[in-house]
Amino acid sequence: MTATRPQPEAPATSAATRVATFCPLCVSRCGATATVTDGVFTALDPDPSHPTGQALCIKGKAAPEIVAHPDRLLHPLKRTAPKGAADPGWQRIGWDEALDTITERLLALAREHGPESVVFGSASPSTSAMSDSVDWVMRLRRAFGSPNMLAYMELCGWGRYLASLYTFGDSVPGEQPPDIDNAGCLLFWGYNPSVSRLAHATSTTAALRRGARLVVVDPRRAGLASKAHHWLRVRPGTDAALALALTHVMIERGWYDVDFVRRWTNAPLLVRTDTGRLLRDEGRYVAWEEASGAPVAYDPARGYAVDEARLSLSGTYDVGGVPCRPAFDLVTEQCRGMAPDVAADITGVPAADIEATARTLWESRPVAFYAWSGLEQHSNATQTIRAVNQLYALTGDFDASGGNVKFAAVPSNRIDGRGTLAPDQLAKAIGVQERPLGPARFEFVTGEDFYTATLDARPYRARALVNFGANLVMAHGDSTRGRDALAALDFMVHADLFLNPTADQADIVLPVTSAFENEALAIGFQVNQEAQSLVQLRRPVASPRGESRSDIRIVFDLAVRLGLGKQFWDGDVDAGLGHQLAPSGITLDQLRADPAGVRVPLTTRHRKYAELDDDSVPRGFATPSRKVELFSETFADHGYAPVAEFIEPGTSPRSRPDLTEKFPLVLTCAKSLWFCETQHRNIASLRGKMPDPQVELHPDTARERGIAAGDWVRLDTPHGSVRARAKLSTNLDPNVVSGQHGWWQACPDLDLPGYPVTGPGSANLNAVLRQTPSDPISGSSPLRASVCDVAPL
Ligand SMILES: Nc1nc2c(c(=O)[nH]1)N[C@H]1C(S)=C(S)[C@@H](COP(=O)(O)OP(=O)(O)OC[C@H]3O[C@@H](n4cnc5c(=O)[nH]c(N)nc54)[C@H](O)[C@@H]3O)O[C@H]1N2
Ligand SMILES: Nc1nc2c(c(=O)[nH]1)N[C@H]1C(S)=C(S)[C@@H](COP(=O)(O)OP(=O)(O)OC[C@H]3O[C@@H](n4cnc5c(=O)[nH]c(N)nc54)[C@H](O)[C@@H]3O)O[C@H]1N2
Ligand code: SF4
Ligand SMILES: [Mo]
Numbered sequence: 001m002t003a004t005r006p007q008p009e010a011p012a013t014s015a016a017t018r019v020a021t022f023c024p025l026c027v028s029r030c031g032a033t034a035t036v037t038d039g040v041f042t043a044l045d046p047d048p049s050h051p052t053g054q055a056l057c058i059k060g061k062a063a064p065e066i067v068a069h070p071d072r073l074l075h076p077l078k079r080t081a082p083k084g085a086a087d088p089g090w091q092r093i094g095w096d097e098a099l100d101t102i103t104e105r106l107l108a109l110a111r112e113h114g115p116e117s118v119v120f121g122s123a124s125p126s127t128s129a130m131s132d133s134v135d136w137v138m139r140l141r142r143a144f145g146s147p148n149m150l151a152y153m154e155l156c157g158w159g160r161y162l163a164s165l166y167t168f169g170d171s172v173p174g175e176q177p178p179d180i181d182n183a184g185c186l187l188f189w190g191y192n193p194s195v196s197r198l199a200h201a202t203s204t205t206a207a208l209r210r211g212a213r214l215v216v217v218d219p220r221r222a223g224l225a226s227k228a229h230h231w232l233r234v235r236p237g238t239d240a241a242l243a244l245a246l247t248h249v250m251i252e253r254g255w256y257d258v259d260f261v262r263r264w265t266n267a268p269l270l271v272r273t274d275t276g277r278l279l280r281d282e283g284r285y286v287a288w289e290e291a292s293g294a295p296v297a298y299d300p301a302r303g304y305a306v307d308e309a310r311l312s313l314s315g316t317y318d319v320g321g322v323p324c325r326p327a328f329d330l331v332t333e334q335c336r337g338m339a340p341d342v343a344a345d346i347t348g349v350p351a352a353d354i355e356a357t358a359r360t361l362w363e364s365r366p367v368a369f370y371a372w373s374g375l376e377q378h379s380n381a382t383q384t385i386r387a388v389n390q391l392y393a394l395t396g397d398f399d400a401s402g403g404n405v406k407f408a409a410v411p412s413n414r415i416d417g418r419g420t421l422a423p424d425q426l427a428k429a430i431g432v433q434e435r436p437l438g439p440a441r442f443e444f445v446t447g448e449d450f451y452t453a454t455l456d457a458r459p460y461r462a463r464a465l466v467n468f469g470a471n472l473v474m475a476h477g478d479s480t481r482g483r484d485a486l487a488a489l490d491f492m493v494h495a496d497l498f499l500n501p502t503a504d505q506a507d508i509v510l511p512v513t514s515a516f517e518n519e520a521l522a523i524g525f526q527v528n529q530e531a532q533s534l535v536q537l538r539r540p541v542a543s544p545r546g547e548s549r550s551d552i553r554i555v556f557d558l559a560v561r562l563g564l565g566k567q568f569w570d571g572d573v574d575a576g577l578g579h580q581l582a583p584s585g586i587t588l589d590q591l592r593a594d595p596a597g598v599r600v601p602l603t604t605r606h607r608k609y610a611e612l613d614d615d616s617v618p619r620g621f622a623t624p625s626r627k628v629e630l631f632s633e634t635f636a637d638h639g640y641a642p643v644a645e646f647i648e649p650g651t652s653p654r655s656r657p658d659l660t661e662k663f664p665l666v667l668t669c670a671k672s673l674w675f676c677e678t679q680h681r682n683i684a685s686l687r688g689k690m691p692d693p694q695v696e697l698h699p700d701t702a703r704e705r706g707i708a709a710g711d712w713v714r715l716d717t718p719h720g721s722v723r724a725r726a727k728l729s730t731n732l733d734p735n736v737v738s739g740q741h742g743w744w745q746a747c748p749d750l751d752l753p754g755y756p757v758t759g760p761g762s763a764n765l766n767a768v769l770r771q772t773p774s775d776p777i778s779g780s781s782p783l784r785a786s787v788c789d790v791a792p793l
Helices: 063-067 095-113 134-144 153-163 198-209 223-227 239-253 258-264 327-336 340-347 351-363 381-395 447-456 479-488 551-561 565-571 573-584 588-593 633-637 699-704
Strands: 017-022 031-037 040-046 118-122 185-189 213-217 230-232 270-272 284-289 294-299 317-319 322-326 367-371 464-468 491-496 508-511 520-523 534-538 665-669 694-697 712-717 720-728 736-739 786-792
Touching: 017 534, 040 063, 095 118, 095 464, 095 491, 095 508, 095 551, 118 134, 134 464, 134 551, 134 565, 153 381, 185 198, 185 351, 198 213, 198 223, 213 223, 213 351, 230 351, 239 327, 239 340, 239 351, 239 381, 258 381, 270 284, 270 327, 284 317, 284 322, 322 327, 340 351, 367 381, 447 479, 520 573, 534 588, 551 565, 551 573, 565 573, 573 588, 694 699, 699 720
Parallel strands: 118 464, 185 213, 185 367, 213 230, 464 491, 491 508, 665 736, 694 720
Antiparallel strands: 017 031, 031 040, 270 322, 284 294, 317 322, 520 534, 665 786, 694 736, 712 720, 712 786
């Protein structure tokens, strides 16, 4: 079918050429070899000589089909019908008209309402080639003056990048990934790399072969869970209870690195029992020295005056008439309240499994962990992530070989403009008033806050969106509200390879090249030291379809028109990339001459927190106390629990018994192997593998409802119904159901239908999920723990 399609124009070559490259379609960024036959990009294969090239998934192999797809956007478009109309009445326009219109509208809005009224959006770099260019979009946003970036930070970046800052002062596991090659035990918590990050899955399989242990915490026995030494089938959204119970066992049995806890966490610091705050003595923190029975001051810039081994971790001590307890005593107490039998009742994980897993974690150190979407999309996300981070801190394996390691990086210049926005602009970030520690503090706006700003002018009206690919309407909960919000904007630009339900609300649509038609720079591939040491410039292996342009080209051109050329090398992309590369000593010419990339010899340094600073004091951690903060005074300052706690999900059978009669089942979701998020249902070789939306449920649950495997069913939530086909899975808890989001697109090649975004016949899970009640700290949406029922259709 695909062979008969018109093929893109391509550079003239005589026969099959093979070009070293990498696939940027998802976070894995697998090393690959592209085949170009008679000028046409025909195949993508794994390149085992590349540090992420052991395997390619089926989506990567379908890359030529994606590039050549007849639905690709080929020209800039402008809408001619009013917003909200069923047909936007797209009319082809030229690039000059498109860019001029955008420039004129954005400048007018900035003049009249401030640059903050313009929000910039991006598809997640984990599910698109926006990893090539998202930093440039950030630079443009900041140069323009807007503190508002809409990029799913609250749905899958928060825990990995930002929430962990409050415990470790570092982005763990985002920028400090598991050292899978050297780990004794891998802990995957709400993470299924077999689907979501192939490079991690292949190295985990190798680690298992050499005898590493694997612990998987997941309501579904998916991917590597079937090979795990412990698979903990947690009830969705109760992971904090499980983490606290595991920590309890570790503390009770002494299965934790007490030396690390004393020296490198703030566990010894005294907490006043009267105020619940850390005790201060002339501004310094205070701990208790066991032997002398006296308080000891702790100054982050100088350390303790005594050896940390002497510091007390439990008990109550009188300091100047105030009873005080070491922070660790509070942690211990919090965990004691979640003993395995208590946690078993909440989480559904048998107490014996909790005990056994704690033992495995201790006995097969070093432990390396990854936690992702399973923990992110919850009303209790931040405290859950704190609880998992706390557990990890107790292993003592932070930045140790085989733990979570910050591998050495090739030196480069930051290009995202971080730190350039003035404080008064930062203070206008949408959501920062309500959640001062949340994503808005880091210039990310949540979906819900963006919709509120647009529809209700709170805290002010968001008037424009400059959107690079993101399919907001399908990706955030409450698609109807999303569509209304976009329709309410004064102006919207959408840059993409394909139209989607979000683009339908745009004023101007810009056609973007696929990753295989443009050049892109990758400095490091993250997963291990070898990968981090590779610098590669992906070469185009096909000519741009139609008039499409790369995201970077669009950013640079817009910047120049907006009068921001100075920050963008007057539109010279090569000069920008050269600036980014400069500290590495590598040039663009060098990279163009060798598409396989340049490997920079780098050595991993471990336990960098123990390295001494200029004053001969250990560098420690980038937190206020310079220690791993098991007790977060920052949280206490904002009225949040300073020690990790479990909170029942906001919409669950326990928190909402009023809903149980109609919606007795717990609903969660997971990604699909065959598609990235809401994309790729139009690609025949992928859709053929998974023709219909699916919902997984237990055979008993199905039988009780008269549902057989493969039946079309109705998935009912308190917010409506959507359709899917039943997949029966004996491994699921009979009370838990797992759905899929992202179904809207048709595949005419296979005669397979699309689905309405909302209303009758819809298969869009997010039409019947909501963004609230959200996590009070981050605004994370509860997409992974809510209630539902299933009925035959
Ligand atoms: N219920 C539920 N909802 C979820 C999730 C879930 O697990 N359950 N997951 C959430 C998560 S983790 C995320 S990250 C979001 C994902 O949401 P998005 O980041 O919006 O990702 P996609 O839905 O894949 O849509 C990506 C869009 O970008 C376009 N695109 C692809 N590559 C490029 C490129 O290089 N440049 C440009 N300009 N456009 C490109 C695609 O054609 C597509 O239209 O969804 C969230 N929504
Ligand atoms: N093939 C493919 N790859 C992708 C993507 C894709 O759409 N398709 N999307 C990309 C993006 S944007 C992201 S963010 C990553 C995400 O990568 P992952 O986080 O691995 O993705 P998920 O499958 O959504 O979630 C992981 C696991 O969490 C489990 N889970 C669900 N609820 C809970 C819970 O309450 N607790 C726990 N412990 N686990 C739970 C699910 O059953 C699932 O197996 O993948 C990226 N890679
Ligand atoms: S896992 Fe698949 S889609 Fe993702 S980068 Fe690798 S080949 Fe591409
Ligand atoms: Mo994501």
